[in-house]
Amino acid sequence: MRKLINHPDDLAVELIDGFVLTNSKKVKRVARHVCARSEAPIAGKVGVVIGGGAGHEPLFLEFIGRGMADVSVHGQIFAAPTPDAILTAIQAADAGQGVMLLYNNYAGDVLNFDMAQELARMQGIEVETVLINDEISAFPPERAEERRGTTADHIVIHIAGAAAESGASFAEVLRITRKAVLNSRSLGVSTAPCTLPETGLGTFTLADGRMEFGMGLHGEAGIRQCDLLTADQTADELLAAIIADLPFRAGDEVIALINGYGATTRMEMFLVMRRMHAWLAEKGIAIHASELGEFCTAQEMGGVSVTLMRLDEELKKFYDCAADSPGYKSIS
Amino acid sequence: MRKLINHPDDLAVELIDGFVLTNSKKVKRVARHVCARSEAPIAGKVGVVIGGGAGHEPLFLEFIGRGMADVSVHGQIFAAPTPDAILTAIQAADAGQGVMLLYNNYAGDVLNFDMAQELARMQGIEVETVLINDEISAFPPERAEERRGTTADHIVIHIAGAAAESGASFAEVLRITRKAVLNSRSLGVSTAPCTLPETGLGTFTLADGRMEFGMGLHGEAGIRQCDLLTADQTADELLAAIIADLPFRAGDEVIALINGYGATTRMEMFLVMRRMHAWLAEKGIAIHASELGEFCTAQEMGGVSVTLMRLDEELKKFYDCAADSPGYKSIS
Amino acid sequence: MSYTGTDFRRSAAAITSKISAECMHLCELDSAVGDGDHGTTIQRGTKAGLEKLQTSPPASLSEDLSSFSMGMLSSMGGASGPIYGSFFMGMASAAKGHESADAPLFLAMLKQGLAQIQKIGKAEAGDKTLIDSLSPAIQAYEAALAEGADFATCLQKMTAAAWAGVEHTKSLISKRGRSRYAGERGIGSPDAGATSMAFMLECFANTATGDKSCAS
């Protein structure tokens, strides 16, 4: 293995230690696996809890702050957090206005979050769940509720956080967040595998010069392997699939996002972004904002994903609000 | 190779295309290899030009904006920009208050920037150079002026940009920037090599499970290879060398920075940061701010570097100013 | 012969050391089609469960099963945390009010464990999950009991059937968890969770019958 770690058992906790030390002015540690923005719970505001397995940093750990989530809860690398930790997170976000659980649709996460939601409700906390399921490759549109959540995460979280920050009611925050999810589509391609830090095992094998479309964030099998395409060809394939899926149409206004999975250079991301702009212009789809970076990683996996979110006036208003989290800042 | 590119000859220009499209609200293209913040040149303000070879993104390309540089100029991957492009950059930054050239101390950069500086002076533009040379491994303190610039870059640029933004005179901006450089020290370790996108050639070889201290950002040979250490041991080695070099002492106040070189996970960076905090606390060195991320990459090289910058009241004041560039944002 | 709280504490210790010994093997199985962490996850869970037992005062069989379940639930996460937590919680609830389990009660405990797994996880036999070792194991146990076999024999039949179930998972296409995306590519590899479940059942059988070979 090529990773700088200490004892494998301590990874998740030590990484959160480091995160809190790095951002001590703006975040606090609530429990071993739970962090919150310093002010949480915030009186009069709907609480937003995000979380999932660790190892995808900055997702979810670092997306707490103004215009983002209140609390993040993490499991071990690639393993959903436990119900007791999630319950602690819900309590830390709860200011009596309702708490939204916002996370990616994976079996393990749903099992653990649902248990915690039950426990919290038994304590009288109002809790509802919104699942993120933007990844299009694994299931056709008719089975969208089975789809996984991936790289739309931080913009969905931002819109949810901005809506909550605006003082919107629990029902409103849930509605707006669901709308953000429903209008998001993502697809990615992997060019290099990653290793699990606990064991040093690779999550999958992929020969040099090959690529796989639809590879999951934990090495879940994708839908198509082929020889490495150019940046332009890659953008073409990803965009064609995404645009057809919603479908996005001429006249739509979108956020155009390129995410790097870990070992991808920003150079590569900029090349894909360049082509995406030409593509969307040709289709008559307007770009409200472009985002490029590592928002959701799978350790040092190589490759990129493309995410489009279609905006209406309401989503645009919340998207344009400021965000100030360690992992995502937006200055309006 | 495992990279998403188009034609190798077009890499540098296409990556700048993508950068400008991504950030069209805040930056503009001045020439093929030259970008500027939209408002440049800014009346009454000292101009700051940064630049170097491409392939280290976000450095330097993305460090233009409020509280950062005015103009960035780039060469091909790992190759210093050409004198004519640098001259164009100087002109784009010049508001008649003087232009500072701020870049890393590499032979190729110095040769090209010096030529451009001559040409600009012949045109009557007041230009001075400040070289960044924070990397301690290659030369002993007595030969500090031969040292390379590495991962102190973005904080030096930020302090320079904030000083310029404050309306300081040319002489003041130069003095403050030089002070920031003189108080910065960095050392890194590589855990995995990278490939040059034009040729697919590796820049160096490093067996799985080995690490090399002092490896350069372009694969320049380091000072010591050994078996992979733990995150804590790695932090210990890096910090011991850095602290002894300035030397940093009890009572000093510093910026504590961890930079990832490309394929490094944030998990690893957080582990090193965690140890750094313990170390500095033990030495009685106060941390004014912690920074963690990929600021200066070497394609998909694995590994981290540690940078410390010692602050006085003046440096602290400028460091604490807001920064709003695509590659580095700081919200005060 | 009956299965007491003390027996369960011995089972828990045996399970924990067996799982630790097989940790990398289970990770490799999970890595073929999933994310490669089943071994470390279940190791963390069994260690936490055992620690919970070791730090709590002597208690009933049901209370001990419940403590072990809580230890797993609050340490594992992932898909297998709630699944295994539910399994032991189901066993605990069937054991409630009993000092120890005889062969029929142990069957009821296993069935209740399976029921809890299915209640939370919604998987069916054939979905390539740990149900595909647990369910045939229970059936074999029940058939042996119906034929009048003694407790020890029931447990032996259970273990053999669990391993046959593991073998059978090689031919299945996953319908649950991360491995479902592999589709037909998963054929040929046994399910990681089915394998860890077979190790657990084997340890139950061995400690119940006094065989220490599992506590290696």
Add this chain to the structure above:
Amino acid sequence: MSYTGTDFRRSAAAITSKISAECMHLCELDSAVGDGDHGTTIQRGTKAGLEKLQTSPPASLSEDLSSFSMGMLSSMGGASGPIYGSFFMGMASAAKGHESADAPLFLAMLKQGLAQIQKIGKAEAGDKTLIDSLSPAIQAYEAALAEGADFATCLQKMTAAAWAGVEHTKSLISKRGRSRYAGERGIGSPDAGATSMAFMLECFANTATGDKSCAS
């Protein structure tokens, strides 16, 4: 025999195609101790220089050398851009006012090229740079000329000495550019820039003497 502007245009074409053919080889040499881009850098430079010549009207030898230099300077970057730009600029300034170069003038041009390289780059012979092929090449040329050799012979001696210089760089420890950090680890590899310089000088010689073998 004399070396004219037309000859230089032929040399430039020959250099450009030779460098293109050797591009990966030069990258590999640079990659051993530097950053692996010398081939692509010098290829970019020679192509740009040649294009500059091809798109400018017929001009004097000096003007053409100067155009080629500017093409390199404004396209290469890196350490070698200013170095090679200076080399051709030095040659241009020595050729100024002459229709063509005879053997002594060509020597003066080479010397002026070397002087410009040293003025800007500050390297000495033995620092493991392109000076270590250029400088012995000039000495060999000068020695041949002093012995009364004709232009063609001087050029042949120059080329042979350049390659001997390349060979000699294998034993040197770099003191300049990125390769200096390799220290003793660089021993055994020839310097990339010395190699590209030898190719250039060889192409000069071949085109001057009418040998087309370099323009492959």
